[in-house]
Amino acid sequence: MGGRAVMLIPHREPGADESMLPPDYQRILAAVRQAGGPVMAREVGEVVGVDVSVRAKLEPLRSKLVRIVDRGLLRKLPDGRLTTRL
Template structure:
């Protein structure tokens, strides 16, 4: 599994570099962020919506594995 579930003993540095950068971008934001804002921080091409979808997919995987939280309005935030 490329993205481990967040649980006791599993540290962020065990994730692939791309995912670590995404978490860091969400963490450094002043509040919940949209995928486009994360893309701007990590250097992804955000000019076309279709190019943003792979990043959004990674964000959702991080949510599914317990690393991030997705709010009802589609923005992402850290758990803590």
Template sequence: MGGRAVMLIPHRTSDVEENVLPPDYQRILAAVRQAAGPVMARQAGEMLGVDVNIRSKLEPLRGKLVRLVDRGWLRKLPDGRFTTRL
């Protein structure tokens, strides 16, 4: 496989495909993409089957959404909703 170390959540570049993301991040990305429009973390959680009424389950999802924003896979709008870049 080669000895190249890969970051857990790589930055999005033209030569990085989303299939390099861990499966749970791929599911989050797919859910946001399939939504009719930008989504709040709670809406993304509902689409993914997370019990959004339990803060300890919603906050890790919010953290993953923010991590995807930081790496360029998602955009966070000024109102706090998340959307795909394209």
């Protein structure tokens, strides 16, 4: 069967342990928390070591952020910045 593997990111539930997330996602969540306030994807990329000067390298991070937001682990503000729900 061809195609890419899909990494399942669990939805946020009470008592859910973030250690179940893949390491990349754990680093992303930690970077947003560490910021202490809402951040843009570019700022998250700088913290996790993505070359933010190259759009093609930033887009995979944006995709991961969207998945994390869709699962309820982060919140996206109307201006596009990200923040933790907790």
